[in-house]
Amino acid sequence: xxxxxxxxxxxxxxxxxxxxxxxxxxxxxxxxxxxxxxxxxxxxxxxxxxxxxxxxxxxxxxxxxxxxxxxxxxxxxxxxxxxxxxxxxxxxxxxxxxxxxxxxxxxxxxxxxxxxxxxxxxxxxxxxxxxxxxxxxxxxxxxxxxxxxxxxxxxxxxxxxxxxxxxxxxxxxxxxxxxxxxxxxxxxxxxxxxxxxxxxxxxxxxxxxxxxxxxxxxxxxxxxxxxxxxxxxxxxxxxxxxxxxxxxxxxxxxxx
Numbered sequence: 001x002x003x004x005x006x007x008x009x010x011x012x013x014x015x016x017x018x019x020x021x022x023x024x025x026x027x028x029x030x031x032x033x034x035x036x037x038x039x040x041x042x043x044x045x046x047x048x049x050x051x052x053x054x055x056x057x058x059x060x061x062x063x064x065x066x067x068x069x070x071x072x073x074x075x076x077x078x079x080x081x082x083x084x085x086x087x088x089x090x091x092x093x094x095x096x097x098x099x100x101x102x103x104x105x106x107x108x109x110x111x112x113x114x115x116x117x118x119x120x121x122x123x124x125x126x127x128x129x130x131x132x133x134x135x136x137x138x139x140x141x142x143x144x145x146x147x148x149x150x151x152x153x154x155x156x157x158x159x160x161x162x163x164x165x166x167x168x169x170x171x172x173x174x175x176x177x178x179x180x181x182x183x184x185x186x187x188x189x190x191x192x193x194x195x196x197x198x199x200x201x202x203x204x205x206x207x208x209x210x211x212x213x214x215x216x217x218x219x220x221x222x223x224x225x226x227x228x229x230x231x232x233x234x235x236x237x238x239x240x241x242x243x244x245x246x247x248x249x250x251x252x253x254x255x256x
């Protein structure tokens with residue numbers, strides 16, 4: 001009798017911790033929400049063009065780039081402007097990151113220690129751009145509750161990295177739009193749980209047949225007078241991309 005009672009109590013506790021009382025979402029549901037959100041801007045495959053504006057107290061710098069993605073593990077980014085950076089290319093193949101510098105005509109493999117460094121002088125890290133970290137696979141997820149961001153009802157979710165996960169963040173908090181699974185806000189924290197940067201998404205519109213935010217602003221926590229703005233100029237989803245695009249050989253031959 002005692003054994004059956006103990007088993008019943010364990011089952012009740014498991015059910016209690018598997019569901020979030022405010023929304024009825026299970027741990028599996030939360031993981032699916034995050035998976036949908038992090039794949040929203042790439043689909044099964046995508047080709048996009050964007051403008052990135054780095055805003056500082058004394059200057060503003062613009063660059064334009066083109067990007068190709070295939071699933072979660074393959075992406076290629078090519079800098080089109082300004083002229084001095086044209087041809088600089090980044091390639092993600094699974095967990096490997098490569099970049100090509102036309103000035104020295106050389107492919108270089110990026111070490112993990114560089115993932116938290118600034119990408120080309122912007123307020124984005126290398127990890128922000130190449131998406132080496134998987135939000136759905138590399139973290140434990142806790143649904144904090146529901147909040148409204150820019151008049152959109154959002155899931156507020158806390159992400160803590162798995163003990164042995166190869167990630168640069170100590171914690172991430174996401175606000176994911178309930179209706180279309182867009183990430184409307186993201187806060188990224190270092191290993192000491194100090195806020196590093198905040199991303200805010202806006203200007204939601206239909207692009208390439210998907211309802212997505214066309215603008216994303218990145219604010220560094222320790223530099224209140226600067227930010228980086230990323231704007232999608234065009235995007236196509238579920239397009240056919242030749243396999244050779246995602247090779248180190250092709251990085252030196254792109255004509256965009």
